[in-house]
Each structure stands twice: as C-alpha cells, then as structure tokens.
Amino acid sequence: MQDLQSISKEELGMIAFEIIAYSGDARSKLLEAVKQAKQKNMENCEKLISEAKQCLTDAHRSQTQMIAAEARGENVEVGFITVHAQDHLMTTLLLKDIIDNLLDIYR
Incomplete structure (x- = not known):
C-alpha cells in the first residue's frame, strides 16, 4: 500500500478512477449474471456473481485508501471525479x- 502522507490530487484522481473501473466491471458482471440466470445457466451466473464480488472488494480497497488518509487528518480534496466514483460504487x-x-427466484 502506498504512503498516503504524500498523496497528490492526481493520485487521488487515479484512485477514484480505479473505483469507477472496478465498480463498472462489477455492474456489468452482475447484469450478465441475471441474463445467464434467465437462460437457466446457473453455473455461469454464479461464476459472474463471484467475479463481481471480487471487483467490489477491489473497489472497496481503493476507497479505503482515501478514507484512511482523511481519518489520519490529511486534507483529501473531494472533486467531481471522487463523487462520481462514490456514486458508481454505491449504486x-x-x-x-x-x-x-x-x-x-431463479435458484
């Protein structure tokens, strides 16, 4: 894990983009899992759900970097990209x- 004492605005932006990417991947996998369930392909469905959960774990890990910096008293500048990342993750x-x-229902 990187030293957050010296985290820059650019690094915070990159962390936010990680959250967006991981959350987007999870969303896509979850929606595909529903399609697989509709087609009665539960093995693929469960695999996609598991992959989505890993993506969400990765997104949380990135989010925790920002939360930890703020908890240590660092000034974490919250910009639109960070808000967008949080929105992606929560939805x-x-x-x-x-x-x-x-x-x-499908199970």
Whole structure:
C-alpha cells in the first residue's frame, strides 16, 4: 500500500478512477449474471456473481485508501471525479443486493 502522507490530487484522481473501473466491471458482471440466470445457466451466473464480488472488494480497497488518509487528518480534496466514483460504487452495491434477491427466484 502506498504512503498516503504524500498523496497528490492526481493520485487521488487515479484512485477514484480505479473505483469507477472496478465498480463498472462489477455492474456489468452482475447484469450478465441475471441474463445467464434467465437462460437457466446457473453455473455461469454464479461464476459472474463471484467475479463481481471480487471487483467490489477491489473497489472497496481503493476507497479505503482515501478514507484512511482523511481519518489520519490529511486534507483529501473531494472533486467531481471522487463523487462520481462514490456514486458508481454505491449504486453497484445496491444493484448487487437487489440481484442477490432476484436470483433467489431463479435458484
């Protein structure tokens, strides 16, 4: 893990883009999992769900870097990219919860 004491605005932006990318990948995998469930291909569905969960874990790991810096008292400049990243992550987490319940019907 990098030293967050010297984290720059550019580095924060890169972390935000990581969150966006991981969340976007998770979202795509979750939506594809529903398609696979509709086609009764539960093995592929479960594989996609597992992959989506790993993407969300990676997004959380990136998010934690920013939270830890702020918790240490560092001034973390929150820009639009960071807000966008948080929005991506939170809506994908909500989608995961909804899809988990929806897939119970197909299981």
